[in-house]
Amino acid sequence: MKVLSVVGARPQLVKLAPIAAAFASTDHQHVIVHTGQHYDADLSDVFFSGLGIPDPDVHLGIGSGSHGIQTGGVLAAMDPVLAAERPDWVLVYGDTNSTLAGALSAVKMHLPVAHLEAGLRSFNRRMPEEHNRILTDHAADLLLAPTEEAMRHLSDEGLAERSVLAGDVMVDVCLRIRDKILSGAQAAPALPDGIDPHAPYLLATLHRPDNTDSPERLDALLGALAALPLPVALLAHPRLTARAEQHGIDLNRGSLHAGRPLPYAGLIAAVLGSSGVVTDSGGLQKEAFLLDRVCTTIRPETEWVETLEGGWNQLVPNPYEFSPAEWAGIATRPAPATPRGLPYGDGKAAQRVVEFLERHKR
Known part of the structure; x- marks a missing residue:
């Protein structure tokens, strides 16, 4: 199985770290495409080195710009990459312009899309992230939800059949670093x-x-x-x-x-x-x-x-x-005395993501 990950911003690089590690323990091929949406070294380079992520296989170098320019730039640059790689899955992360553009490019080329961190909703349509995540969820073939609440949102939008509860990969890396x-x-x-x-x-x-x-x-x-x-x-x-x-x-x-x-x-x-x-x-x-x-x-x-x-x-x-x-x-309030529970999973979400991609591969 070949999986192509599309990332471009700091939070996505953090999520990529446990996914890349999970793939490294398998025989699957994992291709990393960095769009360059975050091009500042403090928001990009240090995350590859600090989290042990393999260097990107492709760096698109998109950089800054308006939402339309940035999204369009990634969309145009992704087409030849996907045409050359023809992955079994295009895996997009979160809610950025890179996520929407990566998903849209894959859909136009009839390549299966999996959305990590699917189903999140702020219900604030002023946020560009909200547009990106909703459009990506409705375009994707497999929705990897981090929480039960995200699963409910996807069900409310008629997407239950495409949705699975994977847990939150941020827990994996956060607890490991902690x-x-x-x-x-x-x-x-x-x-x-x-x-x-x-x-x-x-x-x-x-x-x-x-x-x-x-x-x-x-x-x-x-x-x-x-x-x-x-x-x-x-x-x-x-x-x-x-x-x-x-x-x-x-x-x-x-x-x-x-x-x-x-x-x-x-x-x-x-x-x-x-x-x-x-x-x-x-x-x-x-x-x-x-x-x-x-x-x-x-x-x-x-x-x-x-x-x-x-x-x-x-x-x-x-x-x-x-x-x-x-x-x-x-x-400056003190921490609550009440236990916080484990709503985001047990720190093994990345392994489940790989298993779900294997299970749902066409």
């Missing part, structure tokens, strides 16, 4: 200047367009983070850095200490060392949950609704609307 860190086999993360790793701190990220494109909103959000009573390690995504520079907004003020994005193992170590997380990232919400750290999500909704159970995650779309004391109480 165990290495706790055993002392992983070096301490390079936190931003001004953050003492041995003292309480919060870890923060912001990158979504709804939070960064309006200078007024971005300034208000950063002001809320800067007013918190604990130091805040802000891992600045290139989008955040660009928007802040464009609008003359200072990322270092008050409690805020900005630094570069971390390699995945460094990120996990930073979460483990923190008192809590403040983010608009879907992946980081789940990683905080898996690592027993409270998360405050700067969005009105989340695809990972399981993290909300018991108060492990709390949605606060407009933190600047709270009084400083109320906001500080939310962001």
Whole structure:
């Protein structure tokens, strides 16, 4: 069996790591195509080296651009790759422009498509990720759902017959890295200047367009983070850095200490060392949950609704609307006493993905 994986952004590279490892223990051929959607070394290269992923077989070098330009660029570049490889499966990951373009190119060439992380829904049609994931789910032949909730969404959309519960491959890699860190086999993360790793701190990220494109909103959000009573390690995504520079907004003020994005193992170590997380990232919400750290999500909704159970995650779309004391109480709240359960699986999802692809191969 030949499987061609299409990846292009940081979260997809993390998901690729356990999938690549699972394929490496079989006789199957696994071809990796990197679209180059994330071309910054902090969001791409370090994940290949840090997670032991084989170098891509094909690098399309698409780079940045509007959603239409980026999606169209990947779509055009994928056609000759798929024509040459003719895989048994085209495996796409998550909700990016690379995912939609990879799926659409395969469908047009009558190649079977499997969608990893199928069935997630935010029900926010302003999010480009929501368009990508819905369109990909309805185009794909096999839907590899991470949770029971995702399975319900797929059933509600008439896709139950194509859906299987695989579990979440992010659990596989997150728990593996966590165990290495706790055993002392992983070096301490390079936190931003001004953050003492041995003292309480919060870890923060912001990158979504709804939070960064309006200078007024971005300034208000950063002001809320800067007013918190604990130091805040802000891992600045290139989008955040660009928007802040464009609008003359200072990322270092008050409690805020900005630094570069971390390699995945460094990120996990930073979460483990923190008192809590403040983010608009879907992946980081789940990683905080898996690592027993409270998360405050700067969005009105989340695809990972399981993290909300018991108060492990709390949605606060407009933190600047709270009084400083109320906001500080939310962001620095203690971890719940209630157990969080295992809604995302047992850490063996990648093996199940390979088995499902074998079972459903045409």
